[in-house]
Amino acid sequence: xxxxxxxxxxxxxxxxxxxxxxxxxxxxxxxxxxxxxxxxxxxxxxxxxxxxxxxxxxxxxxxxxxxxxxxxxxxxxxxxxxxxxxxxxxxxxxxxxxxxxxxxxxxxxxxxxxxxxxxxxxxxxxxxxxx
Numbered sequence: 859x860x861x862x863x864x865x866x867x868x869x870x871x872x873x874x875x876x877x878x879x880x881x882x883x884x885x886x887x888x889x890x891x892x893x894x895x896x897x898x899x900x901x902x903x904x905x906x907x908x909x910x911x912x913x914x915x916x917x918x919x920x921x922x923x924x925x926x927x928x929x930x931x932x933x934x935x936x937x938x939x940x941x942x943x944x945x946x947x948x949x950x951x952x953x954x955x956x957x958x959x960x961x962x963x964x965x966x967x968x969x970x971x972x973x974x975x976x977x978x979x980x981x982x983x984x985x986x987x988x989x
Contacts, residue, residue, distance in 0.1 A: 864976045865976045870910065871916055874916050875963075875966035876966060879959070881904065881921070884903055886950070888900040893947075895940045900928070902924030902948065902950050904923075904924070905918055905921060930944045931947050
């Protein structure tokens with residue numbers, strides 16, 4: 859595999875993991891959003907990745923949204939509460955999102971390491987050619 863191919867493949871991985879990190883951070887940031895029971899709750903976002911058609915990397919092939927129903931929480935003092943005292947909150951699990959965050963972060967770092975190693979190998983090859 860040529861060095862530039864490995865850089866391109868790793869770059870595609872970096873892009874997918876960045877999108878995954880963005881989705882997880884949006885989920886965590888919106889997990890406490892409250893809406894009235896007549897409105898939809900924030901929908902958790904998940905990234906769907908697939909192999910590129912040429913087999914030379916990965917790409918984001920879609921985005922999956924969670925349930926808009928969320929969960930009903932009894933909070934009669936909240937200004938958005940309905941007549942029965944309920945509000946709607948997203949069905950986002952912080953523990954699951956933190957696990958997703960760690961996996962995405964490690965994948966992002968691993969792909970950046972591949973780019974660094976390929977760059978170092980390329981620079982070493984150039985240095986050999988100068989001598």
